[in-house]
Amino acid sequence: MTKSTKINPYAVLGVKGDATLADVRSAYLSLVRQYPPDKAPERFREIHEAYEMCKDPIMQAAALTGPLSDPPPLEVLIAKAESQRPRFPKLVLLALGDQP
Numbered sequence: 001m002t003k004s005t006k007i008n009p010y011a012v013l014g015v016k017g018d019a020t021l022a023d024v025r026s027a028y029l030s031l032v033r034q035y036p037p038d039k040a041p042e043r044f045r046e047i048h049e050a051y052e053m054c055k056d057p058i059m060q061a062a063a064l065t066g067p068l069s070d071p072p073p074l075e076v077l078i079a080k081a082e083s084q085r086p087r088f089p090k091l092v093l094l095a096l097g098d099q100p
Helices: 007-012 023-036 040-053 059-066 074-083 090-097
Strands: none
Touching: 007 023, 007 040, 007 059, 040 059
C-alpha cells in the first residue's frame, strides 16, 4: 500500500490535530464500524490510510507540512552555481588580509 501525504489524516478521522493516539484509535474504530471494508472499500481504505499516517511520526510530519516539491535538475543547480561569484570562507579572507 502506498501512503499518500495529500490527505489530512486528522480531518479524515474527524479529530483535532493535537489528538492523542487513543483519541485517534477511538475515532478510527468508530469509522470502521460505519464503513466496513466489504461495504465501502474506498472509504475504508482512506480511513485506514489516515490512521496509519497518524501512528507514524514521519508520515504525521509530512501530512502537516505537505509534500516536498520536486528539486530542480542537477544541470540547473550547476549552471546557477557557476553564474555566481565564488565565495571564500571568512578565515581565508582574514588570513589574506594579514599578509604584507
